[in-house]
Amino acid sequence: MPGETEPTLTADEVARYSRHLLLPEFGVEGQRRLKASSVLCVGAGGLGSPLLLYLAAAGVGRIGIVDGDRVDTSNLQRQVLHGTSTVGVAKVRSAAARIADLNPHVVVETHETTLTSANALQILEGYDVVVDGTDNFPTRYLLNDAAVLLGIPLVYGSIFRFEGQASVFNVAGGPDYRDLYPEPPPPGMVPSCAEGGVLGVLPGIIGTIQATETLKLLAGLGTSLSGRLLLYDALAMEFRELSLRRDPHRPAVTELVDYDAFCGLPSTPVTGVPEGFESLEPEAVAARRAEGWRPFVLDVRAPHEADIVTLPFVDALVPHDATDLVDRVPADREVLVLCRSGVRSLTAAARLVEAGRTGVHELKGGLLAWAAQVDPTLPTY
Numbered sequence: 001m002p003g004e005t006e007p008t009l010t011a012d013e014v015a016r017y018s019r020h021l022l023l024p025e026f027g028v029e030g031q032r033r034l035k036a037s038s039v040l041c042v043g044a045g046g047l048g049s050p051l052l053l054y055l056a057a058a059g060v061g062r063i064g065i066v067d068g069d070r071v072d073t074s075n076l077q078r079q080v081l082h083g084t085s086t087v088g089v090a091k092v093r094s095a096a097a098r099i100a101d102l103n104p105h106v107v108v109e110t111h112e113t114t115l116t117s118a119n120a121l122q123i124l125e126g127y128d129v130v131v132d133g134t135d136n137f138p139t140r141y142l143l144n145d146a147a148v149l150l151g152i153p154l155v156y157g158s159i160f161r162f163e164g165q166a167s168v169f170n171v172a173g174g175p176d177y178r179d180l181y182p183e184p185p186p187p188g189m190v191p192s193c194a195e196g197g198v199l200g201v202l203p204g205i206i207g208t209i210q211a212t213e214t215l216k217l218l219a220g221l222g223t224s225l226s227g228r229l230l231l232y233d234a235l236a237m238e239f240r241e242l243s244l245r246r247d248p249h250r251p252a253v254t255e256l257v258d259y260d261a262f263c264g265l266p267s268t269p270v271t272g273v274p275e276g277f278e279s280l281e282p283e284a285v286a287a288r289r290a291e292g293w294r295p296f297v298l299d300v301r302a303p304h305e306a307d308i309v310t311l312p313f314v315d316a317l318v319p320h321d322a323t324d325l326v327d328r329v330p331a332d333r334e335v336l337v338l339c340r341s342g343v344r345s346l347t348a349a350a351r352l353v354e355a356g357r358t359g360v361h362e363l364k365g366g367l368l369a370w371a372a373q374v375d376p377t378l379p380t381y
Contacts, residue, residue: 043133
């Protein structure tokens with residue numbers, strides 16, 4: 001946190017932050033504390049968008065941004081930090097440009113990379129507060145453990161479809177993320193935004209709560225969410241709060257580990273497919289169809305996804321986790337299984353093979369790959 005000697009405010013900063021200065025609880029001292037502060041935001045997406053905008057607008061002196069992704073058109077429904085003109089641009093560079101336009105007094109440090117056990121401590125060190133704007137469990141556990149080892153408060157937020165939650169971890173001996181979730185859920189149980197969807201305004205609400213908690217920590221204001229988990233239901237427009245305590249019997253965090261393995265994910269990319277069926281590139285499927293190949297085409301996405309886009313030669317739409325999946329596929333024809341990105345089709349194809357079906361194939365990369373390799377006019381989501 002900032003020391004006792006904070007930098008003075010320039011005349012331009014006094015004018016810019018005048019509405020803060022008029023708050024008796026905040027005043028000049030609070031603004032100087034913000035100017036002397038530093039915050040690291042891991043993730044420049046849905047949660048990171050409102051968070052970074054409001055921290056920069058408020059006058060946090062130094063802001064670090066970690067993100068290895070690039071802006072995609074599908075991001076713009078909720079990631080308001082970016083725009084159409086920055087599609088294809090690294091998110092950290094898009095974010096830095098937007099912040100520079102919003103408040104040139106802020107120093108921005110960009111880390112165009114993915115946070116890993118090898119670089120986390122080095123990247124986090126020296127920041128007063130770290131904010132979690134991530135969307136996957138391995139990085140959340142990694143970020144928590146690195147913050148614990150360095151003694152840095154962590155402002156947490158997460159979103160799922162129409163619901164969100166927020167808290168503050170690692171403050172004055174309070175609980176951390178492992179007290180909330182001692183063990184990660186089984187792989188695939190909680191879908192990502194790309195698979196399950198999210199209401200566009202939801203990260204704006206949760207990210208703004210994270211920004212509020214961050215500013216309170218930096219300026220020494222109010223009572224934080226440490227020891228409390230704030231839950232938000234957008235459909236019911238309802239906030240609830242749960243108490244969160246530190247588990248005295250939980251093993252202490254002493255080192256960073258392999259977080260993919262901890263969460264049950266492969267540490268290295270999967271290069272092959274399970275035995276018993278063939279994974280075909282979209283170009284190979286198109287070539288075979290041009291030669292007269294007509295397998296039974298099974299789309300294993302959800303019905304509302306098919307409403308967005310579908311291929312004209314699909315024979316049946318059966319979700320990959322349907323109990324009657326195998327019974328819906330004819331036993332006397334070859335089968336081509338597809339989904340959005342190729343993940344669910346692998347699961348469905350494996351189920352067909354386990355049930356004794358032969359001639360099973362899956363569309364590698366799903367509809368996203370089909371649009372990239374065969375039909376660029378196909379809408380993607």
